[in-house]
Amino acid sequence: MSDGAKGKVAGSVLARVPKATFRAHIADGLRAAILNGDIEPGAQLVETALADQFGVSRGPLREAMRQLIDEGLLIAVPYTGTHVVGLSVDDVREIYSMRVTLEIFAFEQIWARRDQAFRQGLVARRDALTACIDAEDDAASIVAELQLHGFVYEATGHKLLIRTWDSIRGRLQLYWAAHHRAHGIRGPRRDGHDRYVEMALSDDFDTLKSEITDHMARGGRQTEDFLRGREARAAAQSP
Amino acid sequence: MSDGAKGKVAGSVLARVPKATFRAHIADGLRAAILNGDIEPGAQLVETALADQFGVSRGPLREAMRQLIDEGLLIAVPYTGTHVVGLSVDDVREIYSMRVTLEIFAFEQIWARRDQAFRQGLVARRDALTACIDAEDDAASIVAELQLHGFVYEATGHKLLIRTWDSIRGRLQLYWAAHHRAHGIRGPRRDGHDRYVEMALSDDFDTLKSEITDHMARGGRQTEDFLRGREARAAAQSP
DNA sequence: ACGGCTCACATTGTCAACAATCGACTGTCT
DNA sequence: AGACAGTCGATTGTTGACAATGTGAGCCGT
CATH class of the missing domain: 1.20.120.530 (GntR ligand-binding domain-like)
Structure with a gap:
C-alpha cells in the first residue's frame, strides 16, 4: 500500500481529482471480486481478513462495504456478519x-x-x-x-x-x-x-x-x- | 444521547432486533434533521461537531453520513467537506x-x-x-x-x-x-x-x-x- | 497596489486498540 | 438420553489518537 501517497509536487493543473481516497479504491476492488466470482454468493466477508488483504485498516474497509451494501451486493446483519447476496x-x-x-x-x-x-x-x-x-x-x-x-x-x-x-x-x-x-x-x-x-x-x-x-x-x-x-x-x- | 446504551438486563424475548446499533439511529436522526429543515440545504456538516452533538465517536457518524450520501441527501468532496444537497x-x-x-x-x-x-x-x-x-x-x-x-x-x-x-x-x-x-x-x-x-x-x-x-x-x-x-x-x- | 508564495488552521482520512454481541460448544442436571 | 445454562471464541461495533489534505489569511517581492 501507500505507493503514490507522497506526491507533493504535482500541482497538476488539469486534474481536478482531489487525491483519491482508499475507500473508493477498495469498493471498486471488492465489487470487481464479487462480480468476477472470486467471492461466491452467500460467502461471508470478514472485515479483519479483508482489511489485511487490501492492506488497510478496518475503517475504510467498513465504509467500502457499506457502499456495496447500499448497491445491493452485500447484506449485513449486526454483530453477526456480512454476506454476498444470493439472488432468488x-x-x-x-x-x-x-x-x-x-x-x-x-x-x-x-x-x-x-x-x-x-x-x-x-x-x-x-x-x-x-x-x-x-x-x-x-x-x-x-x-x-x-x-x-x-x-x-x-x-x-x-x-x-x-x-x-x-x-x-x-x-x-x-x-x-x-x-x-x-x-x-x-x-x-x-x-x-x-x-x-x-x-x-x-x-x-x-x-x-x-x-x-x-x-x-x-x-x-x-x-x-x-x-x-x-x-x-x-x-x-x-x- | 446514550440513554438506552447500557441496558444489560433486557433479554427481551419477543424482540428479534439484534440490539440496535448507533449508526442506524444516527442516520435516522440526521435524516430527520435535514428533512425537517433544521439543517438547511447547502450547509456543511462537520463530523466532529455532529459527533459531539449525537454523543458518539466519528466512526459511526461517518457511516451514517455515507448512508445519507447514498440516499442522495448529502454530497461529499474528499478532504474538504460534506454538505446538504441543494436541488436544482x-x-x-x-x-x-x-x-x-x-x-x-x-x-x-x-x-x-x-x-x-x-x-x-x-x-x-x-x-x-x-x-x-x-x-x-x-x-x-x-x-x-x-x-x-x-x-x-x-x-x-x-x-x-x-x-x-x-x-x-x-x-x-x-x-x-x-x-x-x-x-x-x-x-x-x-x-x-x-x-x-x-x-x-x-x-x-x-x-x-x-x-x-x-x-x-x-x-x-x-x-x-x-x-x-x-x-x-x-x-x-x-x- | 497587486500577484504569487508560505504557513497555520480546520477538516477529513486512517489507524490500532477496546468493548459489546452473537453462535456454538460443553458440561451438568433431570 | 435430552434439555438447559454457562462459557469461550470469533466477529462486528465503537472509540480516541494520529496523519494527510485542502483552504484561506497573511507576508513578501515586484
Missing part, C-alpha cells in the same frame, strides 16, 4: 421487470434527440458486443452488454435515471456472472441485440417498446429456468 | 418525471390484485391526507402525502421498486420541505388527490395513467416556478 428467482424477475420500465422510459426521454452521435455510439457498442459473442468470451460479453444498455441510460442525461440504473446494474451483473459460471455460454445471442438496436434507431416507438418487453422476457425466462433449477437443487440438498 | 430545477424535474414512470409501473404490477385491503388502505391514507390539508398542517401533509404514494409502492410487494422509491423519497421530501418553508402552504390540494384515488380504484387503467401524468405535471410545474424564482434570486445576489 423473484429477485431476478424484479430486476427484469424493472429494466423494461426503465429502459422504455429512457427511450422516451431521448427519442426526439437521437442524433448522429447517439446512433453511432449505439451501433459501435452493438458491434463490440457482437465481437465478444463471436469470440465466445463470456466475461467480455457481459461487460459489453452492460455497456450497450448503459449507453442508452447515459444518453438521456437523466441523472436520477442513471443513478437508478447503477443501483440495478450491480445485481444484474452479479446474476449474469453466476449464470455464466454455471452454464458456460450465456444468454446474449446476436440476433436479439441486432433487432434491439435496429428498433432503437427506427421511428416506431411502439414497436421498440414491445421489442424491449420481448427482449427482457426472453432473458427473464432463461434466468428463471436456471434459478429454479438451482433452488430446487439446493432444496434437495440442504434439508 | 433539473433535479426536481427529474424526480417528477421518474415518479410518473415508477408510479404507473407500480399500478401495472398491482392492477389485477387490488383487493379490499388495498382499496381501504388507499382511502384511509387519502382521508388522513385530507385531514392534514384541512387542518393546514403543512408538515403533516407532506408526511401524509408520502404515505399515500408509498402505500401504492408497498402494495406491489416489488422489493426493487420499493427500494427505488425509497431512494427518491428522501430528495422529494427535501424539496417539499424547502418549498413548504419558503411558501407556507404547499401544493397538495384536496381535489387533486381525490381524483387520483378515484382513478386508482376505477377500472380504467389508461385514464389513471393520464391522471398520474397530470398529477405530477401540476406538481412539477409548481415546483419549477418556485425553484426558478429561487435560482434567479440566488444568481442576482451572489455574483
Whole structure:
C-alpha cells in the first residue's frame, strides 16, 4: 500500500481529482471480486481478513462495504456478519421487470434527440458486443452488454435515471456472472441485440417498446429456468 | 444521547432486533434533521461537531453520513467537506418525471390484485391526507402525502421498486420541505388527490395513467416556478 | 497596489486498540 | 438420553489518537 501517497509536487493543473481516497479504491476492488466470482454468493466477508488483504485498516474497509451494501451486493446483519447476496428467482424477475420500465422510459426521454452521435455510439457498442459473442468470451460479453444498455441510460442525461440504473446494474451483473459460471455460454445471442438496436434507431416507438418487453422476457425466462433449477437443487440438498 | 446504551438486563424475548446499533439511529436522526429543515440545504456538516452533538465517536457518524450520501441527501468532496444537497430545477424535474414512470409501473404490477385491503388502505391514507390539508398542517401533509404514494409502492410487494422509491423519497421530501418553508402552504390540494384515488380504484387503467401524468405535471410545474424564482434570486445576489 | 508564495488552521482520512454481541460448544442436571 | 445454562471464541461495533489534505489569511517581492 501507500505507493503514490507522497506526491507533493504535482500541482497538476488539469486534474481536478482531489487525491483519491482508499475507500473508493477498495469498493471498486471488492465489487470487481464479487462480480468476477472470486467471492461466491452467500460467502461471508470478514472485515479483519479483508482489511489485511487490501492492506488497510478496518475503517475504510467498513465504509467500502457499506457502499456495496447500499448497491445491493452485500447484506449485513449486526454483530453477526456480512454476506454476498444470493439472488432468488423473484429477485431476478424484479430486476427484469424493472429494466423494461426503465429502459422504455429512457427511450422516451431521448427519442426526439437521437442524433448522429447517439446512433453511432449505439451501433459501435452493438458491434463490440457482437465481437465478444463471436469470440465466445463470456466475461467480455457481459461487460459489453452492460455497456450497450448503459449507453442508452447515459444518453438521456437523466441523472436520477442513471443513478437508478447503477443501483440495478450491480445485481444484474452479479446474476449474469453466476449464470455464466454455471452454464458456460450465456444468454446474449446476436440476433436479439441486432433487432434491439435496429428498433432503437427506427421511428416506431411502439414497436421498440414491445421489442424491449420481448427482449427482457426472453432473458427473464432463461434466468428463471436456471434459478429454479438451482433452488430446487439446493432444496434437495440442504434439508 | 446514550440513554438506552447500557441496558444489560433486557433479554427481551419477543424482540428479534439484534440490539440496535448507533449508526442506524444516527442516520435516522440526521435524516430527520435535514428533512425537517433544521439543517438547511447547502450547509456543511462537520463530523466532529455532529459527533459531539449525537454523543458518539466519528466512526459511526461517518457511516451514517455515507448512508445519507447514498440516499442522495448529502454530497461529499474528499478532504474538504460534506454538505446538504441543494436541488436544482433539473433535479426536481427529474424526480417528477421518474415518479410518473415508477408510479404507473407500480399500478401495472398491482392492477389485477387490488383487493379490499388495498382499496381501504388507499382511502384511509387519502382521508388522513385530507385531514392534514384541512387542518393546514403543512408538515403533516407532506408526511401524509408520502404515505399515500408509498402505500401504492408497498402494495406491489416489488422489493426493487420499493427500494427505488425509497431512494427518491428522501430528495422529494427535501424539496417539499424547502418549498413548504419558503411558501407556507404547499401544493397538495384536496381535489387533486381525490381524483387520483378515484382513478386508482376505477377500472380504467389508461385514464389513471393520464391522471398520474397530470398529477405530477401540476406538481412539477409548481415546483419549477418556485425553484426558478429561487435560482434567479440566488444568481442576482451572489455574483 | 497587486500577484504569487508560505504557513497555520480546520477538516477529513486512517489507524490500532477496546468493548459489546452473537453462535456454538460443553458440561451438568433431570 | 435430552434439555438447559454457562462459557469461550470469533466477529462486528465503537472509540480516541494520529496523519494527510485542502483552504484561506497573511507576508513578501515586484
